[in-house]
Each structure stands twice: as C-alpha cells, then as structure tokens.
Amino acid sequence: MTELKVTFKEFRNDVAPNWCPGCGDFAVLAAMQRAFANLGLTPEQVAVVSGIGCSGRISGYIHTYGFHGTHGRALALAQGLKIANRDLVVVASGGDGDGYAIGMNHTIHAIRRNIDLTYIVMDNQIYGLTKGQTSPRSQMGFQTKSTPKGSIESPLAPLQMALAAGATFVAQGFSSDVNQLVAIIEAGIRHPGFAMINVFSPCVTFNKINTYDWFREHVVPVETIEGYDPHDRNKAMQALMETDGMLTGIIYQDPDSVSYEDRIPGFQKTPLVKQPLKLERAEFEALVAEFM
Amino acid sequence: MVDQLSWKVGGQQGEGIEKPGDLFATALNRLGYYLYGYRHFSSRIKGGHTNNKIRVSIRPVRALSDDLDILVAFDQETIDLNARELRKGGVVIADAKWNPRLPEGVGDVRLISVPFTSIAQELGSTLMKNMVAVGATVGLMDLPVEPFQEVVTELWGRKGATVVEKNMQAIARGAEFVRRELGGPLDEFRLAPADGKRRLFMIGNEALALGAIAAGARFMAAYPITPASEIMEYLIKVLPQFGGTVIQTEDEIAAVTMAIGANYGGARAFTASAGPGLSLMTEAIGLAGMTETPVVIVDTQRGGPSTGLPTKQEQSDINAMIYSTHGEIPKIVIAPSTVEECFYDMAEAFNLAEEYQVPVIVLTDLALSLGKQTVEPLDYDRVEIRRGKYLGDTELPERERLDLFKRYELTADGVSPRPIPGQKYGIHHVTGVEHNEVGRPSEGAANRKQMMDKRLRKLQGFRLKNPINVHAPHEAPDVLFVGINSSEGVIREAIERLEAEGVKANHIQIRQVHPFPADDVRPYVERAEQVIVVEQNATAQLAHLLILHVGYREKIHNILKYDGNPFLPREIFEQAKGLLKTKELI
Numbered sequence: 001m002t003e004l005k006v007t008f009k010e011f012r013n014d015v016a017p018n019w020c021p022g023c024g025d026f027a028v029l030a031a032m033q034r035a036f037a038n039l040g041l042t043p044e045q046v047a048v049v050s051g052i053g054c055s056g057r058i059s060g061y062i063h064t065y066g067f068h069g070t071h072g073r074a075l076a077l078a079q080g081l082k083i084a085n086r087d088l089v090v091v092a093s094g095g096d097g098d099g100y101a102i103g104m105n106h107t108i109h110a111i112r113r114n115i116d117l118t119y120i121v122m123d124n125q126i127y128g129l130t131k132g133q134t135s136p137r138s139q140m141g142f143q144t145k146s147t148p149k150g151s152i153e154s155p156l157a158p159l160q161m162a163l164a165a166g167a168t169f170v171a172q173g174f175s176s177d178v179n180q181l182v183a184i185i186e187a188g189i190r191h192p193g194f195a196m197i198n199v200f201s202p203c204v205t206f207n208k209i210n211t212y213d214w215f216r217e218h219v220v221p222v223e224t225i226e227g228y229d230p231h232d233r234n235k236a237m238q239a240l241m242e243t244d245g246m247l248t249g250i251i252y253q254d255p256d257s258v259s260y261e262d263r264i265p266g267f268q269k270t271p272l273v274k275q276p277l278k279l280e281r282a283e284f285e286a287l288v289a290e291f292m
Numbered sequence: 293m294v295d296q297l298s299w300k301v302g303g304q305q306g307e308g309i310e311k312p313g314d315l316f317a318t319a320l321n322r323l324g325y326y327l328y329g330y331r332h333f334s335s336r337i338k339g340g341h342t343n344n345k346i347r348v349s350i351r352p353v354r355a356l357s358d359d360l361d362i363l364v365a366f367d368q369e370t371i372d373l374n375a376r377e378l379r380k381g382g383v384v385i386a387d388a389k390w391n392p393r394l395p396e397g398v399g400d401v402r403l404i405s406v407p408f409t410s411i412a413q414e415l416g417s418t419l420m421k422n423m424v425a426v427g428a429t430v431g432l433m434d435l436p437v438e439p440f441q442e443v444v445t446e447l448w449g450r451k452g453a454t455v456v457e458k459n460m461q462a463i464a465r466g467a468e469f470v471r472r473e474l475g476g477p478l479d480e481f482r483l484a485p486a487d488g489k490r491r492l493f494m495i496g497n498e499a500l501a502l503g504a505i506a507a508g509a510r511f512m513a514a515y516p517i518t519p520a521s522e523i524m525e526y527l528i529k530v531l532p533q534f535g536g537t538v539i540q541t542e543d544e545i546a547a548v549t550m551a552i553g554a555n556y557g558g559a560r561a562f563t564a565s566a567g568p569g570l571s572l573m574t575e576a577i578g579l580a581g582m583t584e585t586p587v588v589i590v591d592t593q594r595g596g597p598s599t600g601l602p603t604k605q606e607q608s609d610i611n612a613m614i615y616s617t618h619g620e621i622p623k624i625v626i627a628p629s630t631v632e633e634c635f636y637d638m639a640e641a642f643n644l645a646e647e648y649q650v651p652v653i654v655l656t657d658l659a660l661s662l663g664k665q666t667v668e669p670l671d672y673d674r675v676e677i678r679r680g681k682y683l684g685d686t687e688l689p690e691r692e693r694l695d696l697f698k699r700y701e702l703t704a705d706g707v708s709p710r711p712i713p714g715q716k717y718g719i720h721h722v723t724g725v726e727h728n729e730v731g732r733p734s735e736g737a738a739n740r741k742q743m744m745d746k747r748l749r750k751l752q753g754f755r756l757k758n759p760i761n762v763h764a765p766h767e768a769p770d771v772l773f774v775g776i777n778s779s780e781g782v783i784r785e786a787i788e789r790l791e792a793e794g795v796k797a798n799h800i801q802i803r804q805v806h807p808f809p810a811d812d813v814r815p816y817v818e819r820a821e822q823v824i825v826v827e828q829n830a831t832a833q834l835a836h837l838l839i840l841h842v843g844y845r846e847k848i849h850n851i852l853k854y855d856g857n858p859f860l861p862r863e864i865f866e867q868a869k870g871l872l873k874t875k876e877l878i
Contacts, residue, residue, distance in 0.1 A: 047713040
C-alpha cells in the first residue's frame with residue numbers, strides 16, 4: 001500500500017475569506033497551507049492562533065485547530081498552548097498593528113523567551129479593518145485618516161528589533177512570492193525556537209503607496225547578496241540596515257538555538273496535557289511536611 | 293500561667309527582623325501552640341518600620357489580639373510606634389546598645405534593656421543579635437531552650453555545626469540575661485503547656501499554591517506583585533519535581549492570556565495577582581468567558597485604588613471581581629476565609645472552571661494571603677478532580693473532514709463538550725467574536741441570543757457545596773454578622789464578647805461571592821433583628837451585594853475599615869455595641 005501524501009487541500013476549509021480581492025493575506029494563507037502539507041502535518045496537529053484585525057481572521061480560514069483571541073495577545077495564547085502541549089505545531093499570526101502596536105510587549109518577550117512556535121506578521125503598514133489609520137509600520141509622511149497631514153512618527157523596524165531582542169530565527173516574505181514564503185514558513189516551523197516572520201502583505205484598499213509594485217521595486221532577496229550568511233547575526237543586522245529593512249528570505253537563523261521548553265528544569269518531552277493530574281499521596285505528604 | 297500571649301518584633305525593614313519572628317513562631321508551633329501572625333511592612337526594600345505581630349495560644353486563634361504582651365524592639369522607632377499597644381504590665385525588650393527609652397505617657401510598661409549587640413559580638417558576629425532577642429523572649433516566657441535547637445539547625449545547619457552552636461548560645465545567653473534580670477519567672481508571661489501536636493504553619497498563599505498542585509495545575513503564568521508573589525515563588529521551587537513550570541511574564545495581560553492558552557490546550561493552568569494586575573486582566577477574563585475556556589485567577593486583595601496601599605490589608609476588589617470585563621459573561625468568584633479553605637477552595641476552583649467552562653476567581657485578602665498561622669492537617673482525600681465535559685482523554689468518533697466538532701453545542705445545561713487541540717476529529721474554531729456551535733463567527737440575531745442564553749445558563753442555580761460558613765447558634769438572634777475572607781476569626785472573637793454581655797449573635801462568612809448564594813443567606817438575614825456587615829472597604833461593597841440579592845435594606849448596617857490595617861476584635865465589638873445600642877437592643 002502506498003502512503004497517502006498530505007496535500008495543501010487538507011488544510012482548506014469551506015469558509016470564503018472576507019478579505020478584499022487582491023489582499024496580500026490570501027498568499028499568506030496559501031503559503032501556510034502548503035508549508036503544513038510539505039512538512040507532512042495533519043490538520044489536528046496544528047493550531048493557528050491569531051489576533052484581531054483583517055489578518056486575525058486567518059485562523060478561521062484554515063482547516064486546523066484555531067483560536068482567534070484578543071487584540072495583540074495571540075502570542076500570549078500561543079505560548080500558553082505550546083507549554084500545555086509541546087507536540088502541537090503552533091503558529092501565531094496577526095497584523096502589524098496587532099504585533100507591533102498593541103501587542104509589541106508580547107512580541108519582544110516572546111522573542112526573548114524562544115518558545116518553539118512560529119509567528120507570522122502580515123505587515124501592510126496600515127490599519128485595514130478599522131478602515132485606514134496609521135500603523136507603527138507606516139512610513140514617515142504617510143497620509144491616513146488618523147494622519148491627514150502625514151505620519152510624523154518613525155516607522156518601526158521589526159526585524160532589527162527582533163535581532164536586538166535575541167531572535168533565533170528572523171525571516172521576511174512578500175505575498176507575491178509564495179514559493180519563497182512557503183520555504184520560509186517551513187523553515188520557521190522546523191526551527192527549534194521562536195521563528196519571527198514578517199510578511200509584506202499589501203492592503204489594496206487603504207494603502208495606495210506600499211503596493212505590490214512598490215514592494216517589487218524595493219525588496220532585496222537575500223539571494224541577490226553575494227555570499228550572504230544567514231548564521232551571522234551582525235551581518236544580518238547590517239544587511240537589514242543597508243536595505244532599510246527590505247531584505248527578504250531567511251535573514252538570520254541561530255544554528256544552536258535551544259527552545260525555551262528544552263531549557264525548563266524538569267520539563268518533560270511528554271506534553272503536560274498527557275501527564276496525570278493527581279499527585280501520589282506520598283508526594284503530597286512530602287510537600288505538606290515542609291510546613292510542619 | 294496564661295492561655296495566650298501576643299508578641300511583636302519590630303525594626304527597620306531589610307535588617308532581617310523576619311528571622312527572629314519566624315524562628316520564635318516555628319518553635320512554638322512545634323510545641324503544639326496555635327499561632328496567628330500579621331506582618332506590617334512597607335513597599336520598599338531597605339528602611340522604614342516593619343513589624344511582625346504573632347499571637348500564641350493553647351487554643352485555635354484566627355485573629356490578632358487587641359493589645360500586646362511583649363514587644364521586641366530593634367530600634368527606638370519600634371518602641372515609639374508600638375509601645376502604646378502594650379497592655380498594662382507589658383514588657384519591652386530592647387537592645388541596650390542604643391539606650392532605649394519608653395515614650396512619654398506610656399505608663400505601667402516595663403522596659404528590659406538587653407545587650408543584644410554586645411552578647412552577639414562576644415559570640416563572634418553582631419548578626420546574631422536577632423537570636424539574643426529570641427533568647428530574651430525565651431527567658432521572659434520561661435520557655436525551654438531545647439525546642440529551638442531543631443529550628444536553628446534547619447536554618448543554619450548547612451553552614452556547619454559551629455554556626456548552629458553559636459546561634460544556640462546566643463539564644464541561651466539572651467534567656468539567661470532576662471532570667472537574671474527578672475529574678476524569677478513572671479507568671480503572666482508563662483504559657484500553659486500546649487498539646488505538643490505537630491501542625492502546619494503556613495501562609496494563605498502557600499496553601500493556594502498547594503491547592504493548585506493538588507488539583508493538577510502544572511503551569512502558572514504570573515507577574516510579581518504584592519501580596520501574591522509567594523504563590524509563584526513557591527511553585528517555581530516545587531513544580532519542576534512534577535514536570536511543571538512557571539513563566540514570569542512581561543505583564544499580567546500575558547500572564548492570564550497564557551493561562552487561558554494552556555487551558556485551551558487541555559492543561560490546568562492559572563495565574564495570581566492583586567488589584568492592579570486584575571485590572572489588566574479584565575480583557576482576557578472576557579475572552580475566557582466568551583470562548584468558554586476554563587481559567588483560574590487568584591486575586592489577593594490589597595489596598596486600592598491604583599497602586600493604593602500595596603502592602604496593606606483591604607477588601608475592596610469585590611465589585612471589580614464580580615463585574616469587571618465589558619459585556620456579560622458567566623463567572624464564579626469564591627472567597628476562602630481561612631488558610632485551610634485557601635487550599636480546598638483553590639483545588640475546587642479548577643474543577644469549577646472545567647465543569648462550567650468559565651473563569652473562576654479565587655479572592656483572598658492580604659491578611660489571609662500573608663498572615664502565617666497554624667493550620668489543621670490538609671486532607672488530601674477531600675481533593676477531587678472533576679473535569680466536566682472535557683474530552684481530551686477520549687477517542688472521538690470519526691466525522692467528515694469539514695464537519696467541525698460542535699465545541700459550542702447548544703445543550704440543556706449550557707455546557708458543551710470540549711475536545712483539545714491535537715485530537716483527531718475534534719477540530720473546531722474558537723473566537724472571542726460571537727460564534728456559532730462550531731465556533732465560527734456569526735452575527736445573526738437568533739444565534740446571538742441562543743449563544744448568550746447558553747453561556748449564561750451554565751451558572752443558573754450554581755451553588756458551592758459550602759457557599760457560606762455558618763456559625764448560628766440562635767434561632768432569633770439580635771444580630772447577624774456577615775463577613776468575607778480573613779475577618780472570620782476576628783468577627784467570632786467580637787461575638788464572644790458581645791455574647792458575654794447578653795447579645796445573641798449569629799455569624800455567616802460569604803464564601804461563594806458570585807453568583808451570590810441568596811437562598812442560602814436569606815434565612816439568616818430574615819431571622820436576625822439586625823444585620824452588621826463587617827468589611828474592609830469604604831463603600832460597603834459586600835453590604836450592597838446583600839441588599840441587592842437578599843433585600844432587608846432597613847436592617848443592614850456596616851462596620852467598615854479602610855486604613856490599611858486588619859480589624860482588631862475590640863473595634864468590631866465596640867462599634868457593634870454602639871450600633872445595637874442605637875437600635876435599643878442592649
């Protein structure tokens with residue numbers, strides 16, 4: 001008998017996304033489905049945890065376990081879930097507002113912690129679901145409903161920030177290069193630790209500046225840099241600075257990354273959820289005896 | 293001989309005055325005495341007055357005493373601030389080094405200057421002045437020195453036999469000095485012998501942590517805060533032996549949300565904090581309510597609002613715990629009154645959270661969370677594990693690929709079956725958006741109403757096994773006292789004094805705060821001539837709950853305290869007497 005091969009169709013469901021036609025998030029959804037299939041995962045082995053915003057809806061558009069939580073807190077949910085069940089493949093996702101504004105605190109600390117999960121940020125430099133306000137990724141001078149005279153705040157550089165926070169895996173994709181994105185997500189899931197993936201995912205409705213064409217003109221795939229070494233943190237930082245953050249591909253990966261779970265004293269390979277709840281009486285009595 | 297004594301040690305924060313208090317109390321606990329302690333401290337590391345008041349008795353005690361028998365002072369400020377609390381004939385023991393004196397107007401108190409520092413120096417280190425002070429107390433109370441050997445060995449055994457020996461000498465020298473000074477034992481400081489039984493000696497926070505472990509919680513996410521941190525600190529120490537872990541998060545939002553994520557994953561996980569942390573958690577509590585994800589949250593109340601009085605006693609989060617979070621969710625709030633109840637209620641909280649798939653808040657207060665006291669044996673057989681409609685251990689029947697599991701199935705009791713991620717044939721969606729039976733967003737009016745009704749139906753008729761603690765000897769009492777959390781013992785003592793003056797008083801302590809156990813409370817309110825609600829806040833939050841759910845506004849009175857200090861029996865006794873006089877009951 002031949003083994004049945006998992007295809008990306010296993011990860012499709014029957015919900016029509018309510019994203020605008022042409023939205024960059026469609027490509028991210030497709031890339032996730034293909035990456036899961038390529039890794040031979042089954043839908044029940046995966047949990048997609050998402051935040052709030054257009055992109056946050058992604059957990060409902062994919063046939064896996066899914067948790068659509070509160071704004072900016074996808075990573076907190078995802079980390080708790082992974083601690084409970086380390087056998088799961090946990091993918092957290094959301095937009096640039098979700099991860100870099102309201103959820104920035106969690107983003108930085110999730111990076112530091114290095115729990116084995118994959119974080120995909122659909123970065124469109126705008127607030128779409130609330131119909132067009134500035135985001136922490138909006139360029140200086142960018143005109144939106146909340147910045148009618150142009151943004152006067154400096155845009156955040158998420159991947160430089162991730163490197164500075166000690167990220168062990170940093171990558172950037174672009175919605176019009178799905179093959180690259182699939183490869184990045186696969187590598188991110190395989191990475192033992194926190195994988196930070198920023199994806200340029202254009203908003204075709206509210207962002208008329210950072211369009212597909214604009215990105216095509218500006219992105220710099222790492223392959224185009226001669227002798228690029230993704231294991232060199234300093235070079236990665238330098239390349240990001242030199243390209244003004246437009247570098248795409250796997251930008252940095254620490255080959256010696258050890259996940260948080262593997263550093264926890266006494267933490268077992270068997271997931272917490274599969275361990276007995278009840279203590280042995282002798283164990284309980286020993287704990288209590290400490291208070292005599 | 294006396295049945296009980298009250299002892300206080302005070303000094304500058306950060307100078308290790310916790311040690312003598314702890315040592316003294318632990319040794320007495322092992323002799324079979326009952327203890328009840330309260331630490332007065334400030335939100336700073338070094339400096340500022342701090343003290344530890346410990347009541348010792350041959351009978352169970354669950355309250356501080358009005359006055360003080362012995363004050364051990366490590367500085368003049370301790371005497372200045374606390375000497376007035378001493379009863380007539382009380383004793384101050386202070387270090388001769390700084391020429392202690394009694395403040396003006398403090399009469400009939402004896403000051404014994406003991407060369408703490410010079411004795412310690414003679415023994416090799418001024419650090420041992422604490423032990424000389426303990427010894428001075430031992431001398432005053434005419435206690436044997438031997439029971440201290442065991443505790444001293446536990447404390448300093450690691451540092452070698454010489455250190456243990458030196459510290460024991462310090463205790464002996466302190467005792468000897470005071471014995472000589474007194475000429476002979478004073479009967480009023482000699483405790484009647486205790487039963488010699490070994491009992492637990494612990495704080496509420498430790499009991500909460502033990503309850504969580506006993507319930508199977510193997511993951512806690514928390515952010516440090518007074519007065520909750522001991523829960524995480526204890527678990528950080530012991531959880532690794534059971535394969536579990538604690539994550540110290542970046543804030544309380546992450547803490548509670550991680551706990552929710554872990555519960556969604558099928559683990560038993562929780563968080564603990566105090567008012568400021570709970571304020572940050574309100575968003576996530578709504579998420580847990582909406583997504584029907586179990587989660588247990590401990591709120592150790594302290595003085596509010598805002599940063600408030602971080603190290604002081606208050607009970608002002610009652611309303612916030614019942615009502616906070618926008619929209620309407622089912623939620624359970626329980627309030628243990630004793631350290632034992634901290635253990636049992638915490639363990640039970642995990643069952644309730646899973647059986648009803650709701651957030652459960654375990655409410656304590658600072659005096660309960662941090663007050664170290666003698667605790668009756670914890671009965672492990674009373675800890676049950678009930679997971680309700682949890683399906684994580686079950687093999688689910690096969691279903692069509694896109695036929696999602698009805699995680700929010702409309703059921704008669706409102707509670708739906710709960711598979712966990714990783715399970716085959718259990719795939720469903722979870723969202724904080726209003727959703728349908730499989731968890732997909734749905735804004736339809738009919739669905740909305742059904743789902744709201746379903747969630748709220750879960751707690752209709754909810755009742756804890758013991759929703760109130762009842763002490764009601766009278767069929768038709770003059771007064772019913774109502775309290776919450778740590779006030780049970782102090783109310784009971786006030787009642788003893790009122791009874792001695794002929795007042796017939798019943799007492800209930802509210803353990804199930806929300807949903808309010810109106811049917812359990814009502815008969816006691818009905819039968820009482822008057823009702824006095826004793827609580828530590830300024831706006832009578834508990835009394836208002838009583839009025840809202842039970843009525844009888846005209847006979848409900850308040851004794852409130854919100855100065856940061858726990859009630860003393862005298863305060864309740866006198867105010868109650870005043871109230872009852874007005875009503876011409878006495």
